[in-house]
Amino acid sequence: MAAAPYVVIGGGQAGLQICDSLRRLGYDGPLVLLAAESSPPYQRPPLSKKFLAGDLEAERLYFRPSSWFEKNAVELRLECTVTAIDRAARRVSCADGSVVDYARLALATGARIRPLACPGADLADICYVRSLADSEALRARLPGAARLAVVGGGFIGLEVAAIARTLGKSVVLYEGLDRLMARAVSPTISDYYAALHRGHGVDLRLGCGIAAIERTRHGLLVRDANGGEVEVDIVVAGIGVVPNDEIAAAAGLECRGGIVVDAQARTSDADIVAAGDCTWHYNGFLAREIRLESVQNAVDQAKVAAASLLGAGEPYVQVPWFWSDQYDVKLQMAGIGMPHDNSALRGTTASGSFSLFYFRDGRLVGADSVNRPADHMACRRLLAQGTMVTAAQVADSEVDLMQIARG
Amino acid sequence: MPKITYIDVNGNERTCDVPSGISVMEGAIQNGIEGILAICGGSCACSTCHAYVDERWMDAVGKPDEIEDSTLELAVERRPNSRLTCQIEVSDALDGLVVRVANNDG
Structure with missing residues (x-):
C-alpha cells in the first residue's frame, strides 16, 4: 500500500505556499492540495483593485501555471470542500463524499466574508x-x-x-x-x-x-x-471576515477566534499545522498572540508550517506588513502600530507624502506610510533588526532612515 | 512574440517566448523559472522577483521608479543592475532581454 500523502486543506495563498515550501525543503512524498473553489490558487489583493477595475484578466491572478502542479507532483483537487477531519483515522471527508487519508495535515482554510445582518441582507444581489x-x-x-x-x-x-x-x-x-x-x-x-x-x-x-x-x-x-x-x-x-475554524474545532483542535497554533504553526495535534488567515497564532516579533489577514502572514507562516511538518520547527518571527491602493495613493503599513503611546509625523499631510511612525514605551512598533515607500521599507528593516530610533529622528526628514537601518 | 532569457541561480539558462504586456516576472512564473518567487503577486511589495538585468540591456529596461527603488532595499544582494521583474513590462523593444535571477530565498 502506498504511503498516505501530506494533505493541505485550502487553495489560497497559504495553502499554495505550504506546498511550494514542502517541495523546496525536500519533501518528495505524495502531496495533495484540496481547494474549495473552482479556480487554481490565485492572488486575492487585486480582486478589490486592478481586477475589479477591469485592468487584469483572471488568468493573470493565478500564482502558478497548471504545469507547476504537474512538475512538482502536487495533486490539486478543485471544488473539494472538506467537511470533517477524523484525527483518529487520519482521514478527511469532502462534501462530494470522497475521503482522503493523510500522513500529516496542514490547515490553510482562510476566512470567509462576514455577511450583513440587517433586514434585507438576504437579498440575492448584495x-x-x-x-x-x-x-x-x-x-x-x-x-x-x-x-x-x-x-x-x-x-x-x-x-x-x-x-x-x-x-x-x-x-x-x-x-x-x-x-x-x-x-x-x-x-x-x-x-x-x-x-x-x-x-x-x-x-x-x-x-x-x-x-x-x-x-x-x-x-x-x-x-x-x-x-x-x-x-x-x-x-x-466589506465588513470583515470570520476565520474558517469550524472543521478544526469539530475535530477537537483548540480554536479561539481562529485555529490556535504555536510559534511553529503547530496545532494542538502534533501531526497538524495551520497557517494564514485562519490561525490565532503567536508571532515572536510581536511577542503576543494575534490573528492577521494578510499576504505577509499567509506566506511567512506557511513557510514555518511547512518546516514544522518536516520536523524542522523554526519559529515564526516576522514583521507584519500590509498595503492598500486607493486612487493613486499607496498606503503601506509596517509592524502593528495600534495601540501606541506616541507618534511622529515624517513629511507633511498637505504634500500627500508622509509617514506616521508609532512608538510604545519608547520603542518603534510600526509606521503607516502614504505615498512614501522609502519610509515603509526603512521601517520594516528597523523593526526586523530591532534598531533603536527616536521620535525626533524619524520626524526629521533630513535623517536618512535607510542609512540607519543599513547600520 | 518577444524572447526573454532567464538565467537561474544554478546557472541554468532558458529562453522563453513571453507575450508583450505582461511582466518579466509573470513570464518567469508561467515558464516555471526557478527562483522568481513573487510572493506579493507583482505589487512591488516584497522584492522576491529580484533579478539582475544584463548590462547590455540596462538602458532599454530603464531605472526603477521610487517605489521599486525603495522595495529593492529589501533585496538580499542589490547591485546597480538590480530590478524587480514584476515592474518590467515585456514589449518588442525588450525582445532578446537577458536577466539573471537573484537569490530570492535568502
Missing part, C-alpha cells in the same frame, strides 16, 4: 469581495450600474469605492464607526483618507451604520441608522 467569483460578479454588474452603496469603511470597502469613483459611479459609503480603517490605522491616517475620498466625490457617512435594505422598482433602497435613505443600483459590503 455583493461582497472575497473570492474571484465575488469580484467577477461585481465587475460584470458595474457597467450597468450608476449608483453604489458601500457598507464598511475598511480596506475592501474603500478600495471598491475608489474603483467605482474612478469608473464614474456615484458612491455612498457607510461606516458605523466615526473614522475609516479604525482597527488598523491612527486618526491622522483615517482623516487623510476621509478627505481623499470626499475629494474624489464619495458621499462619506461616518458614524452611520445601515439599518435595512429594501428592493425598489429601480434598484435597492438603503436605510441608514440615522434615518437617511438612498436608492442605489448595487450594494457592496
